Amino acid sequence: xxxxxxxxxxxxxxxxxxxxxxxxxxxxxxxxxxxxxxxxxxxxxxxxxxxxxxxxxxxxxxxxxxxxxxxxxxxxxxxxxxxxxxxxxxxxxxxxxxxxxxxxxxxxxxxxxx
Amino acid sequence: xxxxxxxxxxxxxxxxxxxxxxxxxxxxxxxxxxxxxxxxxxxxxxxxxxxxxxxxxxxxxxxxxxxxxxxxxxxxxxxxxxxxxxxxxxxxxxxxxxxxxxxxxxxxxx
Numbered sequence: 001x002x003x004x005x006x007x008x009x010x011x012x013x014x015x016x017x018x019x020x021x022x023x024x025x026x027x028x029x030x031x032x033x034x035x036x037x038x039x040x041x042x043x044x045x046x047x048x049x050x051x052x053x054x055x056x057x058x059x060x061x062x063x064x065x066x067x068x069x070x071x072x073x074x075x076x077x078x079x080x081x082x083x084x085x086x087x088x089x090x091x092x093x094x095x096x097x098x099x100x101x102x103x104x105x106x107x108x109x110x111x112x113x114x
Numbered sequence: 115x116x117x118x119x120x121x122x123x124x125x126x127x128x129x130x131x132x133x134x135x136x137x138x139x140x141x142x143x144x145x146x147x148x149x150x151x152x153x154x155x156x157x158x159x160x161x162x163x164x165x166x167x168x169x170x171x172x173x174x175x176x177x178x179x180x181x182x183x184x185x186x187x188x189x190x191x192x193x194x195x196x197x198x199x200x201x202x203x204x205x206x207x208x209x210x211x212x213x214x215x216x217x218x219x220x221x222x223x224x
């Protein structure tokens with residue numbers, strides 16, 4: 001069974017550009033989470049989607065946005081990129097997001113902003 | 115508020131036992147997870163506790179006390195490959211999200 005897949009693995013952008021990161025959840029999972037992990041720091045919650053709806057978002061500015069598609073895959077968009085946006089972005093998926101089901105992570109996407 | 119605390123770093127010797135503690139204060143509680151994360155890699159699931167008590171899985175065990183807001187991860191027969199960060203995470207029903215602690219970096223020495 002395929003796990004959570006993310007793309008692209010790496011990308012390089014310049015300040016002010018936009019980055020789009022993609023995530024495909026484990027088959028059957030309806031909830032998708034996005035986390036940011038800056039180098040040497042903990043995971044910071046970004047967004048949670050379930051059944052196509054945004055259920056919660058973390059303390060990030062509005063230029064961080066996303067969506068979930070009918071097939072439960074998800075996109076994270078980061079507009080007006082800043083240098084400090086260079087970090088690991090992890091997508092995770094689970095069954096029924098608010099019931100404590102195990103959350104499985106993808107391998108992450110590493111945008112580098114120069 | 116929400117807060118998850120765990121030690122920043124720990125060191126241990128190969129073959130020994132180490133206990134990594136986690137204390138939490140969250141609004142609502144729907145379970146506590148432990149994840150292992152090697153440098154540059156994604157976190158991998160280790161354990162999940164929703165009821166008080168000890169859950170054992172091979173060399174790894176996890177304990178939960180909801181009344182004390184406390185959990186620990188116990189690693190036995192340490193191996194060099196166990197050198198990694200260990201993340202405690204609480205699923206806070208009140209906030210509908212999984213909140214992570216900053217992680218504990220464990221270094222296993224020969």
